[in-house]
Amino acid sequence: MQTPAVSVLLPAYNxxxxxxxxxxxxxxxxxxxxxxxxxxxxxTDGTDEILAAAAAADARVRLLRQPHQGLVAAxxxxxxxxxxxxxxxxxxxxxxxxxxLRRQVAYLQADPGVALVSCLVxxxxxxxxxxxxxxxxxxxxxxxxxxEIARDLFVESPLVHPSVTFxxxxxxxxxxxxxxxxxxxxxxxxxxHLAGARFAKVPAVLYYWRDRPDRLTxxxxxxxxxxxxxxxxxxxxxxxLRGRPNVLIWGAGRGGKAWGVSLAEAxxxxxxxxxxxxxxxxxxxxxxxxxxxxxxPPPGELPxxxxxxxxxxxxxxxxxxxQRGYIEQRDYLCVA
Numbered sequence: 001m002q003t004p005a006v007s008v009l010l011p012a013y014n015x016x017x018x019x020x021x022x023x024x025x026x027x028x029x030x031x032x033x034x035x036x037x038x039x040x041x042x043x044t045d046g047t048d049e050i051l052a053a054a055a056a057a058d059a060r061v062r063l064l065r066q067p068h069q070g071l072v073a074a075x076x077x078x079x080x081x082x083x084x085x086x087x088x089x090x091x092x093x094x095x096x097x098x099x100x101l102r103r104q105v106a107y108l109q110a111d112p113g114v115a116l117v118s119c120l121v122x123x124x125x126x127x128x129x130x131x132x133x134x135x136x137x138x139x140x141x142x143x144x145x146x147x148e149i150a151r152d153l154f155v156e157s158p159l160v161h162p163s164v165t166f167x168x169x170x171x172x173x174x175x176x177x178x179x180x181x182x183x184x185x186x187x188x189x190x191x192x193h194l195a196g197a198r199f200a201k202v203p204a205v206l207y208y209w210r211d212r213p214d215r216l217t218x219x220x221x222x223x224x225x226x227x228x229x230x231x232x233x234x235x236x237x238x239x240x241l242r243g244r245p246n247v248l249i250w251g252a253g254r255g256g257k258a259w260g261v262s263l264a265e266a267x268x269x270x271x272x273x274x275x276x277x278x279x280x281x282x283x284x285x286x287x288x289x290x291x292x293x294x295x296x297p298p299p300g301e302l303p304x305x306x307x308x309x310x311x312x313x314x315x316x317x318x319x320x321x322x323q324r325g326y327i328e329q330r331d332y333l334c335v336a
Contacts, residue, residue, distance in 0.1 A: 004060070005033040006105050006165065007082035008090050011074035012038060015092035016046040018210065023054055025095040025208075031102035034088075036061045039078040042068030047092070072184050075177045082168060091162040093210045100206035104165040107202055114146065115197035116166040116189075118159045119206035129211055135311070141205075146198040151328060153193055154232050154240075154335045155314075161185035163207035170197055182222050182231040190235040229262040232335055236305075237266065240333050244303045250274040250317060251307040252283075252290045255336050259307045260286045271302050299325045304332035 008026060012019065026036060038055075040048045040063065048065065055061040064077055079087065086108055088101055100119065107117045120141045123129045129137075136156070143149050143158045152158050174191040177184050189199070217223045233241075241247065247268055249256050252275040260270055264286070273290045275281060280290045296304075304326065306317050314334055326332050 004035040004084045005031065006035075006086045006088050006101055007084040007168075008034055008036045008088045008101070009075065009078045009082060010036060010038045010090045010092055011041055011071060011078060012043060012047050012051065012092035013041040013068065013071075013074070014043045014045045014047060016043070016050055018093035019047060019050045021095055022090065022092055023050075025098075026090070027058070028098045029096065029101045030099050031105060034060060034101055035083060037064065037078045037081050038062065039064045039066065039074040041066060041070070041074040070179075072177045072179045075184070079168070079171065079176055085168055086165055087168045087171070088165040089162045091210075093212070094162055095208040095210075097204075097206040097208070099204075101165070103202045103204070103206060107200065108165065108167065111200070113198055114200045115170040115192060116159070116164050116199045117202060118164045118199070119202040120144075120204055121160045121163050121207045121209045122205045123209050123211050125211075133211060144201045144203050146200050149199045149201070150193070152334065153189065154236065154333050155309075156228075157183065157186040157189060159185070159189060159199065160207065160209055163209070170195075180231070180234075182227040183217075184222075186228070187231060190231070194235060194239055225258070226262065229259060230266075233262055233266045233268070236333070236335075237268075240329070241268065241303055245269055246271045246302055248272055248274060248296070248302045248304040249307055250293075250304060250332075251336075252277070252280045252285050253308070255307045255309055257285060259305065259335070260288075274304075293320055293324070296324060296326075299327065299331045306332060306334040307336045309336040 038051045040051055051063045055063045064081060066077055086105055104117050108114060123133055123137050140158060143152055149158045174195050178187060180187060245268055247263060248271050249259055252273040256273055263270060270288045272288055273285045274293055274296060275290050281292050283290050308317060321332055
């Protein structure tokens, strides 16, 4: 059997209401040289029957069945079965633009220095998309180049998992998907980043990302803010904070205090908090002083984490730090 240009990895669990639309968008792809590796993770709602019918009708569809073990196990089972050197993720309740696979495959073929390519996304159904998700969508779609994605990699996951196509070898080299009690996709991005991988996006909306109340990212404890901080700190200690146990935190509000707790739990010491609020300057947080930006030490003396996530604040803080000679990703990182 000839190796396809791309394997589409689709885990499914009780997705029967949405699967027909997802499969139709796959069949409509301009690039026809694909295989679908669909993993039914012990569904009980007819998902298996829909996928079995798709496999019977199209030789490009391969169905794997397993008892319900969860997303990470399903992803790894499917990844092991993918035959192509490129793997495109897809979720069973989403849809793809007809040109998604062609453009992402072409991007990776043209640029061997990029390990993973995503695209712009559109959340749907639009009438139900709340303001928070709209802001996240706008932020996601503002990060396109490898430099933009790397700069904001610790702010939040800059890649929608089912929108990515990656080099299978690169993912296997860092251990595939792993279960650590936090977001498995973000964990993978950070492991790839530490290994030197570069990410990019096709600057067009090629993926339609369904939002629904029971989506795992809304309901799973692994996707809580505390676990996102734990995940980030785990990889910060292997990279930006490696050998640097004393940390400055920009932000003495709720976000900064939460980061202070998580950093202390990880055994890191906070030297000071930085804030622009005159009511906070001169006081303490967790026993450490709150200082004004003007009192910052010289660049490179202590690593700085920017924990302020208020709309528009990140750009202002970046400008202020640039004036003081701080270089992003060397002297400071935005983590919220």
